[in-house]
Amino acid sequence: MSAYLTRADLRAAASSSTGQHLDALRRLVHERTGIVLPASKATMIEARLRKRFTDLGLANLQAYLCTIFDGGQLNQELPHIVNALTTNKTDFFREYPHFELLEKRIIPEALARARASSRVRFRLWSAAASTGAEAWSAAMVLASAATAEPRLDWRILGTDISTEVLQTASTAIYSAVDVAPVTEGHRAAYLMCNGNRARRLCRIRPELRSRVRFRKMNLVETPYPVEGGIDTIFLRNVLIYFEPQMQARIVGACAEKIRPGGYLIVGHSESMIVKEPGLAQIAPGVFRQEGGQ
Incomplete structure (x- = not known):
């Protein structure tokens, strides 16, 4: 289309x-x-x-x-x-349990699959990236994990239909209010902030920006021009804006890009929307692709 x-x-x-x-x-x-x-x-x-x-x-x-x-x-x-x-509501670490799952289950599973000495490829797609808060939140979690496990080779793709929000996401500059949900540890490690408290601006550090890219994509235009074998897709709080037939089409197109044993994560209120064969729900908004270990 x-x-x-x-x-x-x-x-x-x-x-x-x-x-x-x-x-x-x-x-x-x-x-x-x-x-x-x-x-x-x-x-x-x-x-x-x-x-x-x-x-x-x-x-x-x-x-x-x-x-x-x-x-x-x-x-x-x-x-x-x-x-x-287009709706652009987003926050850093919104629906935090999903990021906790990324840290405590999804990343450790990826590391456990690989031999101790081998590089671990990990790819995450933020499919409704908006202004980038979701992608950058995931980037902080992955970067933190890679500090402990340098063999973790991670990359993130963020897509959205709105060119305006993608500009913000790519520039990666946010107000102090925007980054308030970020923990002190992550803020110190991954943000560069200046200005006084009332007018402070923060930018994502270059070492994270080099691993995250954003581009325009329309979720209704399937199949998606995205490389397969993705470990985790965040498709959160966007399905609710589509009719049921389109919801199923979008979920199916995303499922095609997930590796066996990989994850699709939707908004907490969207769990009932996902009915794709082969995706098993393991937590609110979290589905695991059949196969893998």
Whole structure:
């Protein structure tokens, strides 16, 4: 599924009357991203697009919709619309038990599988990375484990549909409020902070940044252009925004990338969504791929 609009898309959108533009926008977002925006979300849509139409000097959402649909600006504005309407709620070490499981079970299992003298390859994918807090939290856990076990060769891929949040993730600069959940030990080891307490900014250290990369990817566009054999996929708190058929499709596409014995981790409230054959639940939001040791 392409994020680029065809001429047919443009003609259909342009033919809509002003009163139908919001419905057309909701349908378009659903088609391109899989995200469901019911009619009851009209106020939320306006609030999220307000900064964009204000930046363009437009008085209100109606003027913005007329401009993009009737003015032929839909292709140009689509990335801004996706950035604004995708949910980007994330925190460092959110749903902490998942990171505790990574530290105390998943990484030790990977080390135990390998011979004592061999390099241990470990790959983690943050599939709805948002601003990067999840990926960087996992990076701190993995880096800490690698300090004790230097043979642990870890890498992280973070993906998201929003180019705006990916820019933040790649830059890896956060406020003191953002990094408040990070422990003092991890903060000292993996963050570089400056400024006074009220205006302090912190950046992830280069040794972690060299092992983590981010790129744009749309979860509804399967199969995924991601290398297989992944040890752990974090797919947390994103499935709830999709319809059941798309949820199953996304979970199945992720399962194809997980090595035997590897893990899929979803949000605590999303456990009931995962019904993929071969994935066995072992904890709230945590599923293990069949096979392996």
